[in-house]
Amino acid sequence: MQFVATIGAYFLKFLATTGRLSIFIGKSIYEGLQPPYYWGQFWRQLVDMGYYSLPVVGLTAVFTGMVLALQSFTGFSRFSAESSIPTVVVLSVTRELGPVLAGLMVAGRMGAAMAAEIGTMRVTEQIDALTTLSTNPLKYLVFPRMLAGIIVLPLLVLVADIIGVFGGYMISTVKLGFNAANYMSKTIEFLEMKDVVSGLVKASVFGFIIAAMGCYHGYSSQGGAQGVGTATTNAVVSASIMILLFNYLLTAIFFSAP
């Protein structure tokens, strides 16, 4: 009986958190769409989230592309299907690995940073100070981050796609003996617009998730340094899980068999 009660308590807690998160997101969007608009904050987030995430996303993409080419080669050579490697690399990177890995890396970098910054602002009364200065914290802190996440992650993923494919191309031509022109033509041959666009749409959703989770956990943090630490961990973990969950849902929507 105790076991059932525990499960029930967890379920109720889950529902309550989902409700609070939905209200938080709804209020942030509603408030953010009303003037005045804080373009300075938006621009700052765009630079922090986009420009400063380029190295980590780029490195992740290039090594992913390289490993993908190498692994595909060792696997596909068993049944003489090496010629499929360019297609496998480009489709894997654009459809799945680019958006998911970029999303997870940005969740680790920016989701944590958002939760820590907003959480510190919460526990040091800076958010209360915003309210007393007639500034809605959701409008000033949360909405610009959400908007930046939606816009900037597809741009990062576009860069990750190019770098990831380049990583595969580099290994295939330098190490695996592929002809460069042949590799490029094979890469483009089976690539469809839908492959790239689906990845970019996923990236947009992931960007929103990262910002929403980072802001929500930071905004709800309580206590001192420990509370901020917990908020940061929760932001990264919940954003990562939601990225993987929504990746499946979006893949099912885009690519499910008719």
Add this chain to the structure above:
Amino acid sequence: MTKQPLIQIRNLKKSFGTHEVLRGIDLDLFKGESLVIIGGSGTGKSVLIKCILGLIEPDAGEIIVNGQDVLKAGARGRADLMKRISMLFQGSGLFDSLNVWQNIAFSLLHNTPMPRKDAKALAIQKMAAVGLGEAVADLSPAELSGGMKRRVALARAIIENPEIIFFDEPTTGLDPIISTVINELIIKSVREIGATALTITHDMHSARQISDRIAMIYDGHIIWDGPAMNIAKSGNAYVDQFVHGRAEGPIDVVRS
């Protein structure tokens, strides 16, 4: 004819879980006066001030500011009300991501909005009023001492000449000399702009220095309210114990 209070609090109640912090606060604050609320740590002083500001939702009661019920005002109404009120936070509440002058001119830059050049000039003018030199304007809050942070927070609180200013433990953590300087700045600034001040503190030196009237909060109620000069002869055993800082007396020193 009776004078109409600027802030009127009636039967204000607030609990956190089973812990009743405010059990029915009744308090009036009149225009132009400086009221100090004293009380031990954890007696609900900050909760009271945050309820008035709308930062915490009370469970019951009425808060009337300038004839308008804060709790029934709605988000927009409260935002309008906030434009007439400012606050100096216990930890100063300065924004880490902005430098000193941007902190002071925050409301001018984001709400008015005023050109940056004019806002900076006004911020520097207010910095001078609280004894800060222009060289501090471009520093970040992390580079300031505790006393300087309070001065910056005070400059930010008075930049738009608010009608009402709340001070939450304005001298906590400061040495006695800097505390006196901050108290004098508070008195000077409040008088200059003709504001009404509500201060919460447990520092009796500050309370005597800046108040016209003192009220004491204990066990969720206002247990004494009177002119500052009468605090030494209040005739209330709780107030006497608190004012003299005695461990022995009716105040339950070990609170659950």
